[in-house]
Structure formats: structure tokens, C-alpha cells
Amino acid sequence: MSAGSAPGLPPAADGTDLAACADAACEVEVAEGDEFSVTGPHGLDRIVVEKVTPGTVTLTGYGGNGSSVVSGTTGAPFGDRPSIVLNGIAVAVLAVADDRAVIRLHDAGVGLPDLPGLDVLGN
Secondary structure: OOOOOOOOOOOOOOOOOHHHHHHOOEEEEEEOOOEEEOOOOOOOOEEEEEEEOOOEEEEEEEOHHHOOEEEEEEEOOOOOOOOEEEOOEEEEEEEEEOOEEEEEEEEOOOOOOOOOOHHHOOO
């Protein structure tokens, strides 16, 4: 679990409270080795912060019984844009300082596109 705020990082809305990410909507400060539970339709039940360096952040999402494993890495520049999407959970790395990062999670709204005439295919 995260210990405290790193100098040079902007304050995270949810601080270091990783439990705030349970609904996959949060803004938290994290460090390598942190992990937190998530719920929802995305098929993941936990996310692990694998690596935080001044130039990269790597996250891995795990589904129940190891049925789903997805990982993503993003590099600088960081900012308020989704830079990693893990099974429909968008992650924006807002800032990195030393071995800590502020990340924001939200539902990416990833789904099948609405394709006109799809219902008549195969007829």
C-alpha cells in the first residue's frame, strides 16, 4: 500500500486510498507493488502497479482465476489523457516523481460500435 505523498506530485483527489478504485473510477497516488481490487463488467478483479520510473508506468490487470491478464506501459510525456486501457478501464498517468505516480482511472466506454445494418448480415 502506498505510504505517502511524494514531493513534486500534484495532489491526487483520492490521495493514497487505493480502495477508492474499487469502482474503477478514482484518482490516486501509487508506487511500484501497489495493487487494488476493481469491480464491474470489464472482467478484471485487481490491478497491480508493476513499475514506476521517471519515464514509464506499467500496470497489469488480472481477472478471476487467472482467466484474464492484460498489461500496459506508457511513457512520458504524461498528462490528463488515457494512455493505457485495460479491458475497458482507461488509465491516465497524470504525473510521475521518482518512484511514485498519480493515476486516474475511469470506464473507457469501450464496446462494440453501432453498425447500421448489422442485424441483416448473414440473411
